[in-house]
Amino acid sequence: MENNTIISRKEQIIQTAEKLFREKGYEAASMRDIAAELGIEAASLYSHIRSKDELLETICFRMADELIKAIDEVNDLYFNAEEKLRMAIQNHVNIVTGDLDASSVFLREWRRLPNPKLKEFIALRHKYEEGFKQILQNGENENVFEAPDKKFAVLTILSALNWIIEWYNPKGNMAPDEIAEHLTEFILTGLRVKSIVNR
């Protein structure tokens, strides 16, 4: 069940960076650490990449692009708002659990991006949030969702989705699909007992 795809040295470096940036944080993980993990000298990394910043950039923007592509697809493919939300959550959970290292860097370390890339990154995040906002608006139009403050609702939903990296264990007893389902259920109906008509 191995991934036998041959990947370039540059890709190996990026993956190692993902791992170490996640474990130690961007500034605490040194180029020497990354090199050591690959069994080479730090200086040798510069045959493949331009700078440490470039590594962070690549990781953050790659994840952002993947997420945006997913939300755009959902908004294109489905009509029903509830179905859209369900799929958007499913995609997000799959992407995040599918690459915990990259996701953790994307969610925690993006702050260390130097401008102007930082601004560009924040714009992409807003674009992603906008995709969710649109789904909530659809739901309101269809009269299936109630969210007085859409921006607030989106941030709250995303917080729950993003917190996954803090507790998800690939070897644990909760599969990504299950997580997505649980989260969707929670986001749609909340804690209160359902058999009682609310209020």
Place this chain on the structure above:
Amino acid sequence: MENNTIISRKEQIIQTAEKLFREKGYEAASMRDIAAELGIEAASLYSHIRSKDELLETICFRMADELIKAIDEVNDLYFNAEEKLRMAIQNHVNIVTGDLDASSVFLREWRRLPNPKLKEFIALRHKYEEGFKQILQNGENENVFEAPDKKFAVLTILSALNWIIEWYNPKGNMAPDEIAEHLTEFILTGLRVKSIVNR
């Protein structure tokens, strides 16, 4: 409307550290940065504190203690589970919005604590989570809450509460009380339109 309390130099240093650790991150904010903010030399800081680590420790454990004290109080004072949850959320939001710098360090930078303090810190966090778990259990016993996986529910709730630091603006148009109310409502009932009996 100023706070005229005289605070010690050590306290000034801690507050400056909170601000800079939040803005730049723990490793990127140097002792020289902190000193410069106070108009003194880096070496002078060591008349008041032992190390940079000590600063992080103080900030993280102070917040942890405050939160745990609050949840314990809630679990002692109130009987009704829904009321407990409401108050726990209210307290959390008040504490976090009341000191954004310290909260951000507490939530983001705790990872850089050196062992054994790191383990101690994680234990405190679990204790806090346990306080929320108890409320959900109460709610289940009272037959007002439905949460098949309590651990999961607690983490999801806390994620929403903790994400506040990412978007809250003290000068914005949402007061802490309002935020707490919105969050409580969302956590209790979710997105789905309430007038329709579920299912």
Place this chain on the structure above:
DNA sequence: TAATTTGCCTAACGTTCGTTAGGTAATTTA
């Protein structure tokens, strides 16, 4: 008023950092 403490200073320490320069084998291309 004499003695002590406080809060800062300058100078420097040893270490680590990202990165560059220049070289050298092994591999690939012409």
Place this chain on the structure above:
DNA sequence: TAAATTACCTAACGAACGTTAGGCAAATTA
């Protein structure tokens, strides 16, 4: 097979880091 490229190396750079040593004037205490 000759030329070019690739992927690494050693050595070193300047800068920044946390922290220590030792000193000195002002404030506090005895």
